[in-house]
Amino acid sequence: MPVNAPVTAAEQASEERLDILSERPGFLIRRLHQIHVALFHDECEAFGLTPVQFSVITALEDEELDQKQLGQKVGIDRASTTDVLRRLEKAGLIERRKCPEDGRRQLVRLTPEGESLLTKVAGSALRAHKRTLQPLTKAERERFIRYMRKIVSANNEHGRASLKLS
Structure with missing residues (x-):
């Protein structure tokens, strides 16, 4: 919604609830992200991967991508992509090479060690x-994922990096 657009009665009623943190979408999204990162850490600590690193190696499963494509597939900006790839390369999980057709492009793929780790960490x-x-029923989980995809898709251009949802 444009900044200067008139506020409807329903929006006014909703905005009045923003004084309560537990009614703020941004607050709840940030808190849910914190919770998921903690749960991911609990389950995956032994593998030494962050959720973003896991997303990157998952995106590279069975395919080689250039760094721009990879960033778009995972929804991270150029600087973050470079940083994540540097760490994964140092750990021996990915390898980069210049694109033969365009030397300015870096192609990225999993190493055998990266493929093995992906298999091990997946569960x-x-x-x-x-x-x-877990607190949601199967139907609620499906609906929740569908709503999150809808929100992300509708607001994708506002993120620091574009994301290509499949």
């Missing part, structure tokens, strides 16, 4: 995701 990461959504 633990799945448990973290299930624990995050």
